[in-house]
Amino acid sequence: MTVIAVVPGDGIGPEVTDEAVKVLDELQLGLDFDHLDAVNATTFQTTGTGLSPSDFERIRSARSVLFGAIGAPGINNSEYGRGVLIKMRFALDLYVNHRPAFLWDARLSPLRDDRRRNVDCVIVRENSEGLYVGVGGRVRADTPDEIAIDEEINTYHGVSRVLDYAFSxxxxxxxxxxxxxxxxxxxxxxxxCWRDAVEGRPDIDCSHLYVDAAAMKLIADPSAFDVIVTNNSYGDILSDLTAQLAGGLGMAASANLNPKTGFGVYEPVHGSAPDIAGQGRANPVGAILSAALLCEGIGLGKAAAAIRAAVSSALAAGRCTPDIGGSLSTREAGAAIRAELR
Incomplete structure (x- = not known):
């Protein structure tokens, strides 16, 4: 039995993760789900720990992780996020953030020119270095003379391996x-590192853009891109941009990967959205497409294709949540996708 750790988290995380698990159950893939329901803001507020050692060992021993979202009103402490998602990324060396963007239906595009709407690209974001490592500090904090420093870390090893993944x-x-x-x-x-990588792949069209120019070109013609590879902070920003071009964050899936070990943490990127939590309005598509990525990551390619086809059919029929033009609740939207699987 293949064990998948499920971390629903906070806000709409449990709602959308539940629909993703139901989709995986519908396919009868022989997966065993280990639900870590105690990894949430309530536990952090009570214990000061986001991810306990015992919960982390359950995650480490699983094949992969299906993750919901973390974050709750009243928690402004960055240690919560760093103690859960960032901890998994660094401790499990999940050095690739894989963010696909695909326009499932033309009506979801905010672009006027229908010739350039066909978004079908992947942002490959270096996930373990850059500005998010947390190197830096504050001097004379909370005074008029405060100095704040954040340092960006890049290593030959880290850059080379994320470029290798992008080309792969x-x-x-x-x-x-x-x-x-x-x-x-x-x-x-x-x-x-880029020059070295390019030399080894004469079969691939290679190009380079500064990040500001890349943002402009993504808006002008996203169909021009296949794979974009970049550092941690630029990838964070550009992947939200491509998500919006493909219908919004509610549609966006992601994977935090270690391609060498095969381990991954798969999550929708919309966050916990506390303003709509518990109202049945959350879009489950991002979580369900993250489940498709998970299937792909553990060698279940046919299941991944079936999930994506079901999502496409449900969206084409308008059976979806209000944020993308439908009228269904979270559960109803999930049920509509499962119905397409049958």
């Missing part, structure tokens, strides 16, 4: 995005 999934092209003209030291390292 490319169908036709890879575009490196950086800001090496303004951030020279890390930029030189990325450019050095």
């Amino acid at each position: 999934i490319a169908r036709r092209s890879v575009c490196l995005v950086d800001k090496s003209n303004a951030v020279p030291n890390g930029g030189r390292l990325w450019q050095r």
Whole structure:
């Protein structure tokens, strides 16, 4: 039996994760779900711990993780997020953040020009270095003389392996995005690793854009991109942009991966959305498409394709939540997708 750890988390996380698990159950894949319901804001507020050692061992021993969302009103402490999702990323060396964007229905696009609406790309974001490592500090905090420093970390090992992954999934092209003209030291390292990677893949169309130019080109013609590879912070920003071009964050799936071990944490990217939690309005598509990524990651490619086809059919019929033009509740939208699987 293949064990999948399920971490519903906070806000709408439990609602959308429940629908994703139901979709996986519908396919009868032989998966055993280990639900870690105590990993949430209530536990953090009570114990000061986001992810206990025993819960982390349950995650480590699973095949992969289906994750909901974390975050709740009243918790402004960054240690909660760092103690759950960031802990998993670093402790399990999940060095790739894989964020696909695909326009499932033309009506979901905010772009006027229908010739350029066909979004079908992947943002490959370096997931274990960059500005999010947490190196830095504050001097004379909370005074008029405060100094705050955040340092960006780039290593040859980290950059090389994320570029390798980007080329491994490319169908036709890879575009490196950086800001090496303004951030020279890390930029030189990325450019050095990029030259080495490009030399080894003459079959792939390779290009380079500065991050500001890449943002403009994504808006002008997202259909021009196949794989974009970039650092942690730029990838965080550009992947939200591509998600919006493909229908919004409620549709967006992601995977935090270690391609060498095969372990992954799969999650929708919309966050906990406490303002609509418990109202049955949350879009489950991002979580369900994350479940499709999970299937792909554990070698169940046919199941992943079936889930995506079911999502496509349900969306084409308008059987979806209000944020993307439907009238269904979270549960009804999940049931509509499951009905397409039968």
